[in-house]
Amino acid sequence: MDPLEDFILENREELDRIEPIQKEALWNKISKELPEESKLNIVHQKPSPWQISIGRNWLMLAAGIALAIGVGLFWIASDRQVNVSDTQLAQFSTELAEEQARYIALVKAKEDELGIDELDREIFQEVFQELETWEEIYREYLIDLPTYQAKEEVVHTLSKYYERKIRILERLSREMEKYYQQEKRKNEKRI
Amino acid sequence: MQACLRKDRQAQKQLYEQYVRAMYHLAIRMVPDASTAEDIVQESFIKVFQYLQHYKGDATLGAWIKRITINTCLSHLRKNDRLVFKGDSYEHMPVEEAPIRPSQRSQLPKIHAAIKELPNGSRTVLTLHLLEGYQHKEIAEILGITVSTSKTQYRRGRLLLQKLLKEKYKM
Numbered sequence: 001m002d003p004l005e006d007f008i009l010e011n012r013e014e015l016d017r018i019e020p021i022q023k024e025a026l027w028n029k030i031s032k033e034l035p036e037e038s039k040l041n042i043v044h045q046k047p048s049p050w051q052i053s054i055g056r057n058w059l060m061l062a063a064g065i066a067l068a069i070g071v072g073l074f075w076i077a078s079d080r081q082v083n084v085s086d087t088q089l090a091q092f093s094t095e096l097a098e099e100q101a102r103y104i105a106l107v108k109a110k111e112d113e114l115g116i117d118e119l120d121r122e123i124f125q126e127v128f129q130e131l132e133t134w135e136e137i138y139r140e141y142l143i144d145l146p147t148y149q150a151k152e153e154v155v156h157t158l159s160k161y162y163e164r165k166i167r168i169l170e171r172l173s174r175e176m177e178k179y180y181q182q183e184k185r186k187n188e189k190r191i
Numbered sequence: 192m193q194a195c196l197r198k199d200r201q202a203q204k205q206l207y208e209q210y211v212r213a214m215y216h217l218a219i220r221m222v223p224d225a226s227t228a229e230d231i232v233q234e235s236f237i238k239v240f241q242y243l244q245h246y247k248g249d250a251t252l253g254a255w256i257k258r259i260t261i262n263t264c265l266s267h268l269r270k271n272d273r274l275v276f277k278g279d280s281y282e283h284m285p286v287e288e289a290p291i292r293p294s295q296r297s298q299l300p301k302i303h304a305a306i307k308e309l310p311n312g313s314r315t316v317l318t319l320h321l322l323e324g325y326q327h328k329e330i331a332e333i334l335g336i337t338v339s340t341s342k343t344q345y346r347r348g349r350l351l352l353q354k355l356l357k358e359k360y361k362m
Contacts, residue, residue: 004353005321007292008321012322018299019219021211021212033237126253137192140193
């Protein structure tokens with residue numbers, strides 16, 4: 001790296017503040033091209049559990065209520081500091097419990113491999129921020145779960161959460177490798 | 192992000208506010224014309240909102256959005272036959288001179304202006320490698336060139352940038 005490259009990298013963010021932008025005018029153009037706000041939100045569009053025919057869906061309804069109570073109690077007990085991985089979604093079925101256990105093991109293995117508890121969160125702030133955002137989204141899913149009619153939807157939501165979490169952890173691994181290589185280069189330079 | 196997926200206009204605007212500067216500056220460095228860069232940002236944001244449901248978390252959301260912008264820029268450059276990688280051989284390589292040593296932030300607008308004046312090929316590679324952090328292997332895949340061409344174009348861009356900053360911008 002020559003001094004010019006170093007200077008550019010040191011001031012990288014400033015380089016994105018040089019050109020004037022007509023932000024509002026540009027947004028107006030963009031928003032005109034976007035489709036209208038969706039009124040078909042999958043979760044909220046579904047009939048409430050009370051509208052579901054009890055004769056046909058009593059089992060799912062009962063499971064939904066049990067889950068809502070379980071999640072609610074767990075949430076209250078932990079003063080809303082829910083660790084999503086530990087949430088007992090298994091109440092839905094043994095199949096779901098096995099699926100969840102498999103994912104939890106995968107996530108745990110990945111977290112152990114990365115030594116996540118000892119990492120400096122400041123350095124990898126962006127990835128940790130995303131992990132937190134994803135946990136928040138998942139907590140919203142949990143609130144909506146009792147309104148899900150089919151077990152497949154629960155499984156799908158669960159898989160989606162863990163798969164995304166594993167991908168984020170894999171990215172953290174790449175970021176860590178990149179960071180340690182950069183540090184190594186810096187040290188070599190100093191020597 | 193959830194709200195954006197529901198096409199909540201307020202949430203979409205928040206996402207826009209968060210990334211518009213970075214996207215616009217990326218676009219204007221790759222396609223150095225303000226009006227075209229605006230069109231590219233507009234087109235890119237429409238794609239972002241359209242495909243947000245397919246974002247899998249393999250990269251940060253910012254990196255994913257930037258990649259969409261890069262692809263839109265490249266498609267524009269290719270459509271206009273402006274993505275040419277000239278002067279690949281070392282005979283055409285500018286001479287290495289004493290490096291300039293910028294030290295003040297007030298010099299950044301000059302650097303930005305000089306980057307915009309580089310030839311399309313080396314400017315694209317320099318932008319992707321130095322400013323966006325892509326490795327030469329990734330750049331080669333994105334641009335459909337060899338890793339060696341990417342490295343040569345980068346070196347050429349870096350030397351031309353030094354030359355421009357010294358001669359035209361008196362740094």
